[in-house]
Amino acid sequence: MVGKGLNKKERKGATVTEPAWVRSLLIAIALAFLALFLLLPLAAVFSQALEKGWEAYLAALKEPDTISAIRLTLITAAVCVPLNLFFGIVAAWAIAKFSFPGKSFLITLIDLPFSVSPVVSGLIYVLIFGLQGWLGPWLQAHDIKIIFAVPGIILATIFVTFPFIARELIPLMESQGREEEEAALTLGANGLQTFFRVTFPNIKWGILYGVILCNARAMGEFGAVSVVSGHVRGSTNTIPLQVEILYNEYSYAAAFAVASLLALLALVTLAVKTVAEWKMQQTITAAETER
């Protein structure tokens, strides 16, 4: 048991907490820091978005360029998230349920896109598919556009969101061990039945957690997409790029109106993530008490 369960006030013999004034002071400093760096920006997005009233806000969102940016962002996420979800589950199955040499190296490689600058992530696709790149001349001869077009945006987004789901599921599935799956197989279930009836219920909240974070990044990625997009209005602009264009044109209210969509997405992401975390904790505790 961790000391958490014991009431601090009941332990009179030893001091394990600070005087009340120190506690209040530390809480005040922490809250002030968080208010300054988190709450203030969050409030500013919505306040600036609504600066010119609801009508202007809605009008900014109904702009054809904005609508096409929203559509492209949704398409990008709809392609990237399922691909990385499938990969995440498969990779977690191989890594968490089996032991083999080079496992920790493989995990490091999967984490790689997290540590690469978004700009570099975009650049590598330009080096492959761009006009001066490896496949550039061939692609041009066959009239296939990848860079400065939608496929480039999707590829760069797949790269930056690559680790999210896998790195969430690997530790979760490792912590659950193999006993339940082994029991199912012994009782005659086949591999897929075992996965869907036994493994999946145990990891569904972990999947939701990974998917929601992967989706947030896929919809909000800026640096990598900015390198490969070419910023063609109405055709290769995602929501974050549209925010940049509006901002650089000094249409601040419109820029913040579009940005507020992404801020709302962030808030929904945080809410779902908190619930998923709580549910995962419940699943783990339930599993532990059963044992």
Add this chain to the structure above:
Amino acid sequence: MAWSGRKNNVLPGFTPALGYTIFYLSLVVLIPLSALFFKTASLSWDAFVAAVTAPRVLASYRVTFGSSLAAALINAFFGVLVAWVLVRYRFPGKKLIDALVDLPFALPTAVAGITLASIYSQNGWLGRYLEPHGIKVAFTPLGIAVAMVFIGLPFVVRTVQPVLEELDQEIEEAASCLGANRWQTFRRVLLPTMLPAILTGFALSFARAVGEYGSIIFIAGNMPMVSEITPLLIITKLEQYDYAGATAIATVMLVVSFVMLLCINLLQKWSRRFAE
């Protein structure tokens, strides 16, 4: 947990699962990343050195790494404080605050960028009070550090928090019974236990700041030699069709990320050993 070898494992699907993992990893990550090294290898050594040590490039390293270091230090200090307050104290709205700490992970960088720029600009919510006192944040290197503090904030909190939660309060009692005051207990007993986690969080926050682009360019002012970050310089070179120059600088950035990743892995191994 008893890890029996592959042979004793009755679970199906190892070969196809591992095969697909390696295939997809190669296709999406390894082959594209290798393109960067092949492109760089086509440069002569002198051209490479000239490209990555031009005065404007060196200035951008100074801005990027200097601001990242400052931001990571600020985050290390306040991150420990926030983690401490969240784990040890009770106050209204704590759950909400705890969830909100991850906002920089969830909020797209471009949104963070324009928002911070507007808050700290001359007429912004904070800028209007800071500028009369001669503190210019927006469009200066200070603004870069502010953006980096924002995006790096969750890392230290989220690495230190679980360590603090797991900590057995009996050692604190022991320290107290042996006559240590509260500050001594913190400095001599708690801080050393948290140190690996703090360093990991610091390194994660630093690594994130070094590569960051979206949240910085709006607030940085982007003046060459003064407030131009390295990722922006890569984009500038690309826009001028200087692919070789962009690739050379990107290789330096990538090597730095690899080194950081290695350090972070070692730190995490160290903290795990520490925990046991």
